[in-house]
Amino acid sequence: MSITRGVSGVQLGHRLAQLRERSGMKQAELARKVTWSQAVLSRIEAGERSLSNDELATLLEAIGSDEADDLATILGRDWQHLPRPALDHPDQHLLWRAEQMTVALEAAGKSPEVPAAFRTRLDEYVKEISRLATLLLRRKHQVAFIGSIGIGKSTAICRAMNLEVTGPQGHRVPVLETGAGGITLCEVHLIRGQGHGIIVEPRTHDDIRSDVEDFVDQIMQSRPSVADEDGTPVVPREIERAIRNMAGLTVKRVKGADGKRVSTDPAKELIAEFPVRRDLVVEVLTRMGLHRRDRRDE
Structure with a gap:
């Protein structure tokens, strides 16, 4: 049985x-350490190549950090009742304790010696643990800010919750990055408490990959906008803009010999170097450097 069951x-x-x-x-350094080609490791990190248990153990041992050892432990867990959390979920170990407690309570409730009234109480405990685990896994919001690019959604959120700092000119500026091409593509959850801080819950890896695949299809079809049956763009402008900014593939406009503006698209130029769709998806994901952008600070 694969140690990575249940994990994409x-x-x-x-x-x-x-x-x-x-x-x-x-x-390249890690690839040399495990005697693999960098291309193979790149495909693994992009999710394009699966790993056997032995290959995964080799990689984790080569990385050699405490977090790598912890990941091996996390991947080896068999979740029977609660949903498996994301690998980088901050409450990973707490949720596992809840899973173990749920298993123990259900086992106790199946004993023929347990009175019916006590079994009912055990079932209530299991339901309560599941409810609280769901709250940890999904942080729901009550207010949604919706609007087009640049309308001021992030600015309004920061102003409403006093999430502002003093800028270089002495003016109060939002904590969330805005302006100059900055885009907030996440759901923002605001919770009042004694302290202050920001926790960013990133878009899931599978969702990002799906966005990049749609973006690559759009580029390879050489069409400025692809829409589904109801006319909605498959790649929203905000998503395309974010992918281009993160991957360094923004459209460049320069003056030609005749003085007119000429546009060049680095993303379309990549097609010549990576004509296979899968390879182009991996290259865009690699350029985006997602593992460097997934940071959690409080």
């Missing part, structure tokens, strides 16, 4: 890349 290749690859970089190793 994209999620595992992202986590491996993150741990590699946190240990101070470049991709």
